[in-house]
Amino acid sequence: MVIPHDLTTLTAPEARTLLVRRAISATELTQAALDRIAQVEPAIRSFITITADQALAQAAAADAALGAGDPASTPELTGIPIALKDLFCTAGVQTTAGSRILEGFVPPYDATVVARLRKAGATFVGKANMDEFAMGSSTENSGYHLTRNPWDTARVPGGSSGGSATAVAAGEAILSLGTDTGGSIRQPAALCSVTGLKPTYGRVSRYGVVAFASSLDQVGPFSVGVEGSAMLLRAIAGHDPLDATTATTGVPDYVATIRDGIRGLRVGVPAEYFVAGMEPDVERLVRAAIDDLARLGAEIVPVRLPYSAHGLATYYIIAPAEASSNLSRYNGTRYGLAAVEEADVNRAMDLTRARGFGAEPKRRIMLGTYALSSGYYDAYYRKAQQVRTLIKADFDAAFRDVDVIASPVSPTVAFPIGARIDDPLAMYLSDVCTIPVNVAGLPGISVPCGFDGQGLPVGLQLIGRAFDEATLFRAAWAYEDATDWPRRRPPLATAATPAGES
Amino acid sequence: MTATATATATGWEAVIGLEVHAQLLTESKMFCACSSRYAGALPNTLVCPICLGMPGVLPVMNRAAIEATILTALALGCRIPEYSKFDRKNYNYPDLMKGYQISQFDLPFSEAGSLEFPDPADPSRTRRAGITRVHLEEDTATLKHVRDATGLAYSLMDANRSGVPLMEIVGDPDLSTADEAGAYLRALRQVLRYLGVSTANMEEGAFRCDANVSLRRPGTQALGRKVEVKNMNSFRSVVRALEFEIARQAEVLDAGGRIVQETRGWVDDRGITVSQRSKEEANDYRYFPEPDLPPVLTPPAEVDRIRARLPELPAAKRQRFESEYGLGADAAETLTQSRSLATWFEEVARLSGNPRAAANWVVRDVIRLLGATGGEIESLGIGPAHLAELVRLVDDGTISVRTAPEVLEEAVATGAMPASIVQARGLGQVSDATALAAEVAAAIAANPRAVADYRNGKATALGFLVGAIMKATRGKGNPGLVNDLLRSALDG
Structure with missing residues (x-):
């Protein structure tokens, strides 16, 4: 293949091909990403921390490995620049989870996924911005700064993994890692026109990933082009002795089957996911994408997922309940922000939390504390777990008939910065189509499916059976291969700092 | 199981239930690989991100601790449910690294057993008290409250103990005197030591006891309002604290007062319990299933395998x-x-x-x-x-x-x-008749009065003569042989 003038436009498989052929070096590739970061960060602000020195050192090591023997025998991600959501613990590099309460926290340990990526030869260009503790759908809840959508910098990139999505969309990294608790990978992927996958619960280790809602959180990849996500998932997936909730199910070679086509694949379409209030362009583009799947040989069948309507309500009991407990440890006694001027330890812990947490974590701590309180547990938490079982049962029934379920990712395109920040319920509705997938523990992928009348991206969601990410990659790749959406990149060549930057 | 009614002198019957926390003697901590043998270690040297509750870390179950808990439960005759799970007990305290303790709420590893102990009122008999459950949780860090030379008070935290496996043995309210509580605790400690699951050393904090105490009229079944007594650091302090608390409650009731449901701490040097917090101030622990750990399945075959490890109790x-x-x-x-x-x-x-x-x-x-x-x-x-x-x-x-x-x-x-x-x-017994005969002859010659007494029918005189011979042989004379030789010399 031809070496492009701008290396940041390479997809992960293209970069791998050029690196193995020694047509480009890891250092050139990483330097290109760092240059792009320097160029676009003033406008986008994908990162809380940029780790240029680390990236270049890793790139030098990658070049040494590529030059030491058969380059094709090096790990697949050798020399590929990757952005990490700032809730993956990185030994020696500040990890904030987007919260001021963890400002200055430098973990002495790597998350399992980070350790696996180090071993796989990746270069880490920076820690990406996010909604505080992954709570939000616009990255506006970051305790640090806004991140802007590369397609329209007056709009949000989605969230909570907003920085991970924009880093890949704007060419600041070839791949990135995010987490998805209710849509936090798929929704920003859709809003930024990149691929994002939330794996099956238990597919990827959560060890060293700052926890939001433990029974819902999953780590997953972002990429331009579906294949990059398949490469990244293959590198991080699998059982981890440090995470008792990881499955021992073997990790298939997602890339090997990605081009197998979708002839005969049964694709279910749930009417319940084409919700009221959905933007007409979004519905039109998603339905057009489903028609494309039919043209590629898939069989389209209606399915019913009636309990998904209760997904949002279920989620907003379970996730805040778990979060209220998970966030208890942030009290300033051991790391991060500490109200050191307060002499009484109990008051110091309270003051630390009052100062360190933003409005959204505080809201969810209160919601969750209430839902778990004595006398309310049965009405809220237990009831939510029962509904959760019903939502899962709906999917189980549907998957007896179909192989994949197709739906919108987000009912709307990227919304203007500030439009929903004072209306939490409107913000929560951003995830109405993605949340049931987390509640059921299933894999879901978001793949670009076009642009609305304003030129803003729309995503198609494909939901799969538990541990059947391979089929999702195969279907998403077949669709992508029949379109040119990934080849459209945001108009950001010489971006200027927008006015009113916070 | 109901207690034998034992009326106190004041006409009240005490109802006592004990909760015992015992540290397990496992190599590693409950949820991480750190050593749990922290005695003598420098503060904060047996720690890792997991037992320090750092961001993003996850617990991994210590199978040996689970097995020790089930072994103990079996020794106490408990039923072992096939399905069990861990839960989070949420509360904030600086010694609790995660802001919650991983414990067990509604589905513990065991339930419904009993413990036999000697009846302190009648040592020839034994009594039996019910065991509600034996479950597993993790210990907290330790805090040391100090004051520097300028009078500034502060606290030092040592996380070596954080995450050490802690087994809780909850007893039914089947005890009715302080002495029974003491006997129950000694019997329980003995079982734990027999099993080798805990040092059960109370002074070192490896065996801790809280007591729930209430009073009622003998012969009645309804339970009175209970008080939880804490801070008892020895067997003796448990007995003293319970004696005090029973007397205190009897005095309140006799004066027409009402018992306040509360937690009281035993103050050993003053010999009294003092109020720590009322029911209204009690924590709402907001228990919910620990999402970071899968449920624990203990099929019957596994229970049998553990039961086979039970020593003779x-x-x-x-x-x-x-x-x-x-x-x-x-x-x-x-x-x-x-x-x-x-x-x-x-x-x-x-x-x-x-x-x-x-x-x-x-x-x-x-x-x-x-x-x-x-x-x-x-x-x-x-x-x-x-x-x-x-x-x-x-x-x-x-x-x-x-x-x-x-x-x-x-x-x-x-x-x-x-x-x-x-x-x-040369301590061997002299059993040589010739050697002893000389000593016998010498004793007869030296004690004519005793010889005369013996011959006059005073049997005790023989003992005096034996004593004299034993003394002369420095205790080495074979007593039987000395007796025989003396009798035949005197009688012959």
């Missing part, structure tokens, strides 16, 4: 010692105090071929010698072979019972075998 061992060796209840009780002492005794019994003599030696002399060192049987300077040899030396007449204790003490002091001590010090 104290009560069974006591009974066997009585029937197999013909020992009295007291001796059997003493010999089964600890599993190691019982094993030691049985080895002496086997090697000497004289279990009753072995029992007498252990109960009388060995326990006394241990008392001097304050240690376990392993700390005694000799092994079972030493005492067995001593028993044989007495049995075959080589030494007299009077000489033997001296030989034992020297063996304990030096570690030498009894036979070599006897030989080296």
